[in-house]
Amino acid sequence: HSVGIIGAPFSKGQPRDGVERGPDLIRAAGLVEKLKGQGCIVKDYGNLIFEEVPNDEPIGRVKRPRTVGRANEQLASAVERVKNDGHTCVMLGGDHSLAIGSIQGHASSRNELSVVWVDAHADINTPLTSPTGNIHGQPMSYLIHELHSKIPVMPNFSWIKPCIAAKDIVYIGLRDVDPEEHYILKRLGIKVFSMTEVDRLGIAKVMEQTCDHIFSKVKKPIHLSYDIDALDPSITPATGTPVVGGLSYREGIYITEYICQTGLLSAVDMVEVNPKRGKTEEEIKSTVNTAVDLLLGCFGRVREGSHSPDYKMP
Numbered sequence: 001h002s003v004g005i006i007g008a009p010f011s012k013g014q015p016r017d018g019v020e021r022g023p024d025l026i027r028a029a030g031l032v033e034k035l036k037g038q039g040c041i042v043k044d045y046g047n048l049i050f051e052e053v054p055n056d057e058p059i060g061r062v063k064r065p066r067t068v069g070r071a072n073e074q075l076a077s078a079v080e081r082v083k084n085d086g087h088t089c090v091m092l093g094g095d096h097s098l099a100i101g102s103i104q105g106h107a108s109s110r111n112e113l114s115v116v117w118v119d120a121h122a123d124i125n126t127p128l129t130s131p132t133g134n135i136h137g138q139p140m141s142y143l144i145h146e147l148h149s150k151i152p153v154m155p156n157f158s159w160i161k162p163c164i165a166a167k168d169i170v171y172i173g174l175r176d177v178d179p180e181e182h183y184i185l186k187r188l189g190i191k192v193f194s195m196t197e198v199d200r201l202g203i204a205k206v207m208e209q210t211c212d213h214i215f216s217k218v219k220k221p222i223h224l225s226y227d228i229d230a231l232d233p234s235i236t237p238a239t240g241t242p243v244v245g246g247l248s249y250r251e252g253i254y255i256t257e258y259i260c261q262t263g264l265l266s267a268v269d270m271v272e273v274n275p276k277r278g279k280t281e282e283e284i285k286s287t288v289n290t291a292v293d294l295l296l297g298c299f300g301r302v303r304e305g306s307h308s309p310d311y312k313m314p
């Protein structure tokens with residue numbers, strides 16, 4: 001696996017400080033060294049530098065539109081470059097509004113994508129349906145062809161072109177979905193494996209059916225957008241909007257092992273790690289270490305272990 005890492009220290013898609021520290025915490029926990037240790041080629045492109053847009057007044061309910069739009073434009077060109085350099089792209093967040101730039105940049109270099117969105121939340125409110133106006137609850141709405149007519153013109157958002165078809169999206173882990181989002185998911189017929197389906201089917205069947213769905217016609221590169229709050233807060237408490245009843249560590253890892261073995265993983269986001277939301281050092285470590293383990297699972301780590309092909313027993 002050839003991996004290109006982009007740090008996106010960004011927090012303005014939501015109101016809580018601290019999530020901008022995610023990239024450096026994940027690096028400090030050894031992501032690069034551990035990926036190299038399992039045979040990956042790794043290029044770390046460093047952190048993007050996001051400048052504050054002054055007087056960034058809300059538009060309707062939407063908060064910090066100009067700052068979020070600009071940051072995602074920067075991210076989109078960085079992701080496109082990593083893809084054109086031939087790597088699988090790892091985007092370290094930062095809040096989930098960054099999926100706008102990550103998926104847009106990915107789509108510029110791969111014309112058709114499937115999106116696997118692992119999250120407690122659907123993040124598919126439009127600017128007009130969002131109850132809070134926080135853009136980290138809206139990223140998918142800007143990207144989906146079928147919602148294009150529902151998106152108002154907003155400054156620093158005109159560069160965004162819808163690039164994903166509803167049929168090419170699968171959600172895993174949902175358990176905190178706004179009524180407006182639920183309406184959109186049903187109306188667009190988007191495939192959803194909520195925690196109910198995870199309980200009913202088990203994670204193995206969920207992953208089988210996820211891939212049956214996204215590969216139903218032609219096999220497209222996979223964009224895996226992983227919100228750390230998909231996992232149960234007992235595992236990953238240091239995050240902005242924790243929701244009880246989440247994925248176990250084992251389920252979270254199984255998702256990454258399964259996606260890895262398809263051979264189609266083309267980009268992965270790891271977002272919403274926020275150290276300031278951990279009550280103890282231990283809570284922060286558990287959250288950050290789990291984020292690292294999930295990424296290692298995306299790039300070939302399997303729990304049965306492995307050995308190098310040229311190992312000779314003494």
Ligand SMILES: N/C(=N\O)NCCC[NH3+]
Binds near residue numbers: 120176
């Ligand atoms: N973590 C969040 N999204 O993934 N929070 C925003 C969504 C709340 N409805």
Ligand SMILES: [Mn+2]
Binds near residue numbers: 119123136272
């Ligand atoms: Mn999210």
Ligand SMILES: [Mn+2]
Binds near residue numbers: 119121230
């Ligand atoms: Mn979430």
Ligand SMILES: [Mn+2]
Binds near residue numbers: 148
């Ligand atoms: Mn258009």
